[in-house]
Amino acid sequence: MNLLTSYDRTRPRIAAVGMFDGVHAGHRHLLDVLCQAGDEMGLSPTVITFRNHPRKVVNPGSRVEMLSTLDDRLEMLSHAGIADCVVMDFNDGLRSMSARDFIVMLRDGYSVKAMVKGFNNRFGHERNLDMDDYIRIGREEGVEIICADEYRSVATPSVSSSTVRKLLHEHEVGKVAELLGRPYSIRGRVIHGKKLGRQLGFPTANIEPIGDSILVPGNGVYAAFATLSDGSRHRAILNIGHRPTVDGCDSPVNIEVHIIDYDGDLYGTEMRIEFMAFLRKEMRFSGLDELKAQLARDVEAANALLL
Ligand SMILES: Cc1cc2nc3c(=O)[nH]c(=O)nc-3n(C[C@H](O)[C@H](O)[C@H](O)COP(=O)(O)O)c2cc1C
Ligand SMILES: Nc1ncnc2c1ncn2[C@@H]1O[C@H](COP(=O)(O)OP(=O)(O)O)[C@@H](O)[C@H]1O
8 A cells, every 4th residue: 555645646536534443344344335436436445544533633632542553554454455545634724624625625636536435424624514415515526425334234233433442441352353353452562570470480571552542451351362573473361450469559550461382582572462352350369379370270261262
């Protein structure tokens, strides 16, 4: 996929606009419609997306937890068949544009001949435009507007990034995998911890998440896959929490991964962690032996789940 910073101005395009955070099944449905329409019309499927979340600009105090970094989003969009991507900074200028000005900007700036609009997708500062308005404005400006219907399946009646965020806070990583079409994952860098893990017989790589405001699932213990910087993928158990047995309850949240049947120096490296199943809540043990015994049971549980 090409990032359209300098681009072929003459290449005719069909575009979809949106944040596409997490590139979930609903997004991919829209992208399928985009690619198919592009095929039929001889237009290059192009996504117009934003570096920063529009909600943060519209509502500056709000904190939006992201399901994907920009790099991950672009990679997933490319896998979904998108030829080119335009990444815009969502700023006050863009925010104050009318739908007509936005369509004209895409037409004149990027040779956009047609657009695919999701059933609930809106652009432009107007609050009250309906699908017919977009189609009419598009027609008046020489841009065909195609409406994509809502993605629905029996297993996942309604798919949205906010539903995925809520489920992740509720430890529902299995349901999330259905909505995303893949397990939820984050990337992180291995930092130094208290060096207690190795003494326990369970070395744990302490993870600092990579990505601005990336969502960390609800506290607790998970079965996971860890993909290391050399590309190898390992079974793992993972804790997100305050470690009440070794730290105070008000200590900051730690993310720690014990990779099963692995020995090696990981400090400073990056890994991707896929959340496969929720195992249990974090507990306060009366001593390190009890914690050790529980970790051994966690490994057993993870081994049974991660086939
Ligand atoms: C899978 C897993 C589960 C854990 N569960 C708990 C827990 O229930 N309670 C707790 O206090 N600490 C828990 N821990 C955190 C350990 O106390 C911590 O990893 C250990 O003290 C090593 O810390 P260090 O990496 O800073 O050396 C867990 C760690 C892992 C990897
Ligand atoms: N199986 C393993 N899982 C996780 N980390 C491992 C493993 N084997 C070795 N390591 C290394 O050991 C470190 C964790 O050991 P630990 O004693 O818990 O130290 P720290 O408190 O600094 O995390 C990891 O950062 C990694 O470099």
